[in-house]
Amino acid sequence: MTQLPDVDQLLERMEAGLREVLEHRGVVAPVMIGIRTGGVWLAEQLNERLGLPALLGELDISFYRDDFSRVGLNPKVMPSSLPFDTEGRDIVLIDDVLMSGRTIRAAMNEIFDYGRPSSIILATLVDLGARELPVQPDVTGQVLALAPNQRVKLRGPEPLYLELRETGE
Template identity: 70%
Template sequence: MTAQLDIHRLLDDMEAGIRQQLQDRNITAPVVVGIRTGGVWLADLLAKRLDIAEPIGELDISFYRDDFSRIGLNPKVMPSSLPFDTEDRDILLIDDVIMSGRTIRAAMNELFDYGRPASILLATLIDLGARELPIQPDVTGRTLNLADNQRVKLRGPDPLHIEFQQTTG
């Protein structure tokens, strides 16, 4: 899959899916948290589209990764910022790409260190499958099946676009 994806169409689909999930779960006052970096860009756009007035939270899950001791620290690690209490709150967690589920597991571990949310609704722009953990998004912009030598990356923030890359080896 190397065709161009329309980011605006995917955001429209995500917005509609999130609105439906919020309605189905009777959630009226969610807070939005994005996983750095692409998830934060998406969280900002989706919070505006959903008319969520509270500032968005930003998670940097670098210290929570289960491969931290193997790959080391990301040189661009920044502190997480949650400008609201997470205890008993409904959290809309946003990431750009889900593959193995390990990033989401790390994000949830960090969220629980801040308090026990009432619920977490997970929305991702792209789902690549290939789960290693039983974590599934509630809302996905698009599910893709890539070849072993292909990668996908959200670039931005302005303009926000999806880039496909070929790996060697």
């Protein structure tokens, strides 16, 4: 059985990695956007740990998914909230689990509909490495190798923990 890492330890790694990337790139005033729902929970924690302004963006990428016609609409679709201008901004985009890259592609499409950012730094809690699109995180808590019939999901918001699920494959 796969042992799942502790979310607090992964958040510490993400915080350290983000500090390093921001410093290396000379980014001094980034804004943080979380992808619902797990990415928002993580963004709240990381925003506080990094001491960034309280403004946090939240994306619901349901309408931007490229598999919308196949999987249908999420019954809990909520509007995205970006309480800041994205034009020319340095954005830290946060997601919980990176697998195919399709969620990140959808998130970037939505961000660009609001304006053209100067840069986007991608940080994910877990990278499953099963890419269908050429999307790579700048910062990740941990890379996990799962069996083809396994998936991992972030649960929360209090406490945050990872859950392993078996699919019917």
